[in-house]
Amino acid sequence: MNILKKKSFKELFKKYSVIEEKTEIDIVLEDQYKKAYELLEDAETSQLTPILVGPPGVGKTLLCRYYAQKHKKPFYWLTMDESTKPVHLIGGFDPAIAIKEGFSVNSYVPGPLVNAMLEGGYFLANELNRSTEYAQNTFLEPLEERSIYIPRLGRIKANDEFFMICSMNPAELSGTHRISEALKDRIKVWIPLKYPNKSTELKIIRANCPESDIPEDMLESIYQIIHRTRLDSDVEQPASIRAGIAIARLASLQAKKNGEYSNRALSFASKHVLFGSIKARPGVRSEDVSNKIIKSILGV
Ligand SMILES: Nc1ncnc2c1ncn2[C@@H]1O[C@H](COP(=O)(O)OP(=O)(O)O)[C@@H](O)[C@H]1O
Ligand SMILES: [Mg+2]
Incomplete structure (x- = not known):
């Protein structure tokens, strides 16, 4: 029988205590x-x-x-x-x-x-x-x-x-x-500080996804999606840099599972991130706006 042995709070606290910020930012x-x-x-x-x-x-x-x-x-x-x-x-x-x-x-x-x-x-x-x-x-x-x-x-x-x-x-x-x-x-x-220009934002997304080698055209599409949320008049609170990073991470995991990058996988990842990452203007559903934007860029 596999019994999960729980560690005490004291043990865990000692193990994960952060004395000072050691990691280079x-x-x-x-x-x-x-x-x-x-x-x-x-x-x-x-x-x-x-x-x-x-x-x-x-x-x-x-x-x-x-x-x-x-x-x-x-x-x-x-x-x-x-x-x-x-x-x-x-x-x-x-x-x-x-x-x-x-x-x-x-x-x-x-x-x-x-x-x-x-x-x-x-x-x-x-x-x-x-x-x-x-x-x-x-x-x-x-x-x-x-x-x-x-x-x-x-x-x-x-x-x-x-x-x-x-x-x-x-x-x-x-x-x-x-x-x-x-x-x-x-x-x-x-x-x-505004949303950064395209090349800087793409560098930030890449820097925050070090483990994955996202193809250029995928990154370009991710940027198009988040950038569009910042221009759309139906959007009150657009996608942040964090949202772009999250889409990139989720999409690359999907690609690993499926064996290839595809617009369908990117659309899936974008929908699940944007759902709660953007706020639509009153009377409009965020889900509808993000689906509209994603479809217009990826076709799916
Ligand atoms: N210049 C940058 N270089 C690398 N990552 C960045 C940069 N700017 C923002 N980020 C990413 O965006 C995230 C959000 O930044 P944060 O400082 O928390 O934003 P704010 O304080 O403006 O809400 C960071 O955790 C980081 O992942
Ligand atoms: Mg902050």
């Missing part, structure tokens, strides 16, 4: 990504706070992680939303230790912003405009004075190396708040 650094990278460096040198602005999945977070790795700096980040509170950024007291030892540095668990300020690292406020003005206000003092007040402990000054980067989806997307005027006035370098 692989990124296609050309065109807009190179420009954005250089602008981040210029912003840091001139001590101005930058913000990357672009639709979901365009590579904002990846670029920041890569930037931190290249500069060998500690990197902290928080993806914000309407339930993000100042405590998630600056930290708070551990109740068990605070009961024993009182409110002191011993019982304080710093948040990612405070860690980055003390260690002289980078802090990425990811999707800044999804947070409320209440949470956004936490950044005013660090950006203006390079200091922050920790309740009951006092005020700390940031290490000279501390640098904050922000990212946001364009404001017209639903589900976002506005960036408060006070904070907007302290963010000085606005860096747009």
Whole structure:
């Protein structure tokens, strides 16, 4: 009898713990990504706070992680939303230790912003405009004075190396708040990231499917499909770079199983990825729009 022996949580935790980011982050650094990278460096040198602005999945977070790795700096980040509170950024007291030892540095668990300020690292406020003005206000003092007040402990000054980067989806997307005027006035370098041009996007898809050797004409069709979702007036939220990567991976697996690449297999993969990857305008079904686009390009 084959009995599956379950490993304990402790064993599994030890085995899969990530102490620090050891793997080299692989990124296609050309065109807009190179420009954005250089602008981040210029912003840091001139001590101005930058913000990357672009639709979901365009590579904002990846670029920041890569930037931190290249500069060998500690990197902290928080993806914000309407339930993000100042405590998630600056930290708070551990109740068990605070009961024993009182409110002191011993019982304080710093948040990612405070860690980055003390260690002289980078802090990425990811999707800044999804947070409320209440949470956004936490950044005013660090950006203006390079200091922050920790309740009951006092005020700390940031290490000279501390640098904050922000990212946001364009404001017209639903589900976002506005960036408060006070904070907007302290963010000085606005860096747009759009869907990349064709040759860069194809390089990104290839780089993210290293194990498969997708034929050029298949890649071309994948690009045509995702590109069309970005032009179609029935589509409100088009396919991201991630969607293109997913289609390529699924299609190459289909090809391996079938022994050959075919439009039918690519159509199958595209339908299953686009189904939930795009959002159609009100009154139109996403499935119908994606099927229409796929058929017009692949014929099936
Ligand atoms: N320049 C790039 N080089 C390589 N892969 C990229 C690049 N830009 C985006 N990607 C791919 O797209 C995915 C989404 O990027 P991400 O940084 O999470 O987007 P965003 O933060 O804008 O939503 C990444 O995980 C990566 O696979
Ligand atoms: Mg992101």
